[in-house]
Amino acid sequence: MTFRYLGSKSRLIDQIVDHMPPPKDGAFFVDAFCGTGVVAEAAAKLGWNVRINDNLYSAVISAGARLISKKQAAFKRLGGYESAVYRLNNAPPKKGFIWREYSPASYDFCGIERRYFTETNAARIDAMRDLIAEWRDSGSIDELEERLLIADLFGALNRVANIAGTFGCFLSKWTTQSQGEIAVRCRELKEKTVRVEAVVGDVFDVPNRSQDVVYLDPPYTKRQYASYYHILETLAIGDRPEVEGVAGLRPWKELASDFCYKTRALKALSNLVNSLKAEKILLSYSSEGHISMPDMKVELSKAGKSTMYPLGSIGRYRPNKVASETASEVSEFLVVVERVKEREADFRPKKSISADGLVGSFA
Numbered sequence: 001m002t003f004r005y006l007g008s009k010s011r012l013i014d015q016i017v018d019h020m021p022p023p024k025d026g027a028f029f030v031d032a033f034c035g036t037g038v039v040a041e042a043a044a045k046l047g048w049n050v051r052i053n054d055n056l057y058s059a060v061i062s063a064g065a066r067l068i069s070k071k072q073a074a075f076k077r078l079g080g081y082e083s084a085v086y087r088l089n090n091a092p093p094k095k096g097f098i099w100r101e102y103s104p105a106s107y108d109f110c111g112i113e114r115r116y117f118t119e120t121n122a123a124r125i126d127a128m129r130d131l132i133a134e135w136r137d138s139g140s141i142d143e144l145e146e147r148l149l150i151a152d153l154f155g156a157l158n159r160v161a162n163i164a165g166t167f168g169c170f171l172s173k174w175t176t177q178s179q180g181e182i183a184v185r186c187r188e189l190k191e192k193t194v195r196v197e198a199v200v201g202d203v204f205d206v207p208n209r210s211q212d213v214v215y216l217d218p219p220y221t222k223r224q225y226a227s228y229y230h231i232l233e234t235l236a237i238g239d240r241p242e243v244e245g246v247a248g249l250r251p252w253k254e255l256a257s258d259f260c261y262k263t264r265a266l267k268a269l270s271n272l273v274n275s276l277k278a279e280k281i282l283l284s285y286s287s288e289g290h291i292s293m294p295d296m297k298v299e300l301s302k303a304g305k306s307t308m309y310p311l312g313s314i315g316r317y318r319p320n321k322v323a324s325e326t327a328s329e330v331s332e333f334l335v336v337v338e339r340v341k342e343r344e345a346d347f348r349p350k351k352s353i354s355a356d357g358l359v360g361s362f363a
């Protein structure tokens, strides 16, 4: 099986786009749990400035790479993008951290034979990651070019990883793909440069203003992304952490998400929605997630007018039906929350209607 990103909206993107408002001057589409960045990419295509945020550095790198334009990734000092990728693919293998921890070589170091990558591929990943770091340190590439190459390296290693979709564990038997030779490929870069702000951090700290649209796609199961994508995170950061257990996990608990706990998810969502300044919020969720639809409805109605739209096959054929009518069949849905504008909120009766029927005055 090949790599997959849990909860990616690539399958549903066309239907999510149907609910995106047109871009506003100076405002941002904030993809606050950006993951792969497929939603931010679609918003950018509509003409939005985008802000991508995730608490995983690897996710922000992957999402950001989707938005890079030809002009931004000229690789002038290396003779162009293709030449940089050619050099990466030809870097002599190095027995480094990935080889030591995530290939069968690990047996000699920790007594566990980890089969994420063949020894040859692992040593080539080490060589490529080191070369990217060298280029960055010497000024041969800038930060955007560095991020693009790291994202391209993710693509290459995902094609040869011996996993069942995520890096939560490796397979005991080698797959055919994992025996292939790792190779980085150039991606199609964007023609136009988009204004992108990339933030690595907790969703509660993501900058947003009233005119922005915030898209929320929180985790909805107990699967913690920081542990499921630990190897990508290590490559993104470029460190050499103490790893442990059969899977060789880097320390990840600091990045554990409240949205992955059934007992905390509803409160976390409610606090998050109430802390945002944006007047329009789009929220993706699943009817199989920790938060039940009735509970979510109650919480979101406190924040403003909310409408639920079923997505997937049901949504495609009956786009205007609210999810509540079809809840038993729906699995993915999108909630559009429109907050009461502050001006309107201030527009409340200064005095309430009195018992004798006198209407109170308005500000």
Ligand SMILES: C[S@@+](CC[C@H](N)C(=O)[O-])C[C@H]1O[C@@H](n2cnc3c(N)ncnc32)[C@H](O)[C@@H]1O
Residues within 6 Å of the ligand: 005, 006, 007, 008, 009, 010, 032, 033, 034, 035, 036, 037, 038, 039, 053, 054, 055, 056, 059, 201, 202, 203, 204, 217, 218, 219, 220, 225, 226, 256, 257, 258, 259
């Ligand atoms: C369902 S995935 C998003 C998928 C994304 N929309 C896509 O289409 O690829 C949820 C994302 O939220 C991130 N995440 C979880 N808790 C977070 C938090 N507290 N702050 C920021 N990001 C968080 C995870 O790392 C993961 O990338």
